[in-house]
Amino acid sequence: MKYCSKCGTKLIMKKNWIDGLVPYCPRCQQFRFIKFSSAISAIIFNPQKDKVLLLKQYGNPSSATLIQTKMLSRR
Numbered sequence: 001m002k003y004c005s006k007c008g009t010k011l012i013m014k015k016n017w018i019d020g021l022v023p024y025c026p027r028c029q030q031f032r033f034i035k036f037s038s039a040i041s042a043i044i045f046n047p048q049k050d051k052v053l054l055l056k057q058y059g060n061p062s063s064a065t066l067i068q069t070k071m072l073s074r075r
């Protein structure tokens, strides 16, 4: 990230007391942290660990899906 996402001013690196050097907008006088999407994945087993939880997809009752993905956006 080289420019401020709010005003377009070139960012400088400034020391943040928690995160160390962080991109900083001298015009907005705010740190500009890199935005990233978060995700998790998990497989759910029964206590004996010989079965996994499958999901049935809406509109397709004959199939079961082991993995379901969903992307979340901040905007």
Ligand SMILES: [Zn+2]
Binding pocket: 004, 005, 006, 007, 008, 009, 025, 026, 027, 028, 029
């Ligand atoms: Zn700015």
